[in-house]
Amino acid sequence: MMIMSVLVNNSKCVKCAGCVSVCPKDALALKSEIVCDEKKCINCEICITFCPAGALRIKK
Ligand code: SF4
Ligand code: SF4
Numbered sequence: 539m540m541i542m543s544v545l546v547n548n549s550k551c552v553k554c555a556g557c558v559s560v561c562p563k564d565a566l567a568l569k570s571e572i573v574c575d576e577k578k579c580i581n582c583e584i585c586i587t588f589c590p591a592g593a594l595r596i597k598k
Contacts, residue, residue, distance in 0.1 A: 541576050541597070542576055542579040542580055542581040543574045543575075543576035543579050543581075543596075543597040544566075544574045544579060544581075544585060544586065544594050544595065544596055544597060545574070545594070545595055545596075545597045546571060546572040546573075546574075546593050546594055547593045547594075547595070548571050548593075550591045550592060550593035551571065551572060551589075551591055551593040552590075552591050552593075553568060553571075553572075554590065554591075555568045556588055556589070556590065557572060557585035557588055557589055557594060558572070560584050560585055560588045561579075561584065561585050562582065562584065563578045563579060563580055563582075564578060565578035565579040565580075566585060572593075572594075574597075576597075581596060583596065
């Protein structure tokens with residue numbers, strides 16, 4: 539099964555937590571950095587489209 543997850547580029551992320559808010563699956567959390575729960579993520583890319591810093595991408 540394909541793993542669904544997003545990766546954060548920490549040199550771009552400003553830790554606004556907006557991606558945590560927009561994720562419809564509650565898959566993201568802001569710890570010391572943004573982490574994605576691959577058991578919840580459906581690769582909808584809403585967070586990627588939202589991120590004002592362009593810090594997220596699909597993990598392949
Ligand atoms: S929306 Fe982008 S800049 Fe904001 S916390 Fe998420 S990854 Fe970081
Ligand atoms: S791709 Fe969709 S489900 Fe996965 S973390 Fe981003 S908003 Fe949430």
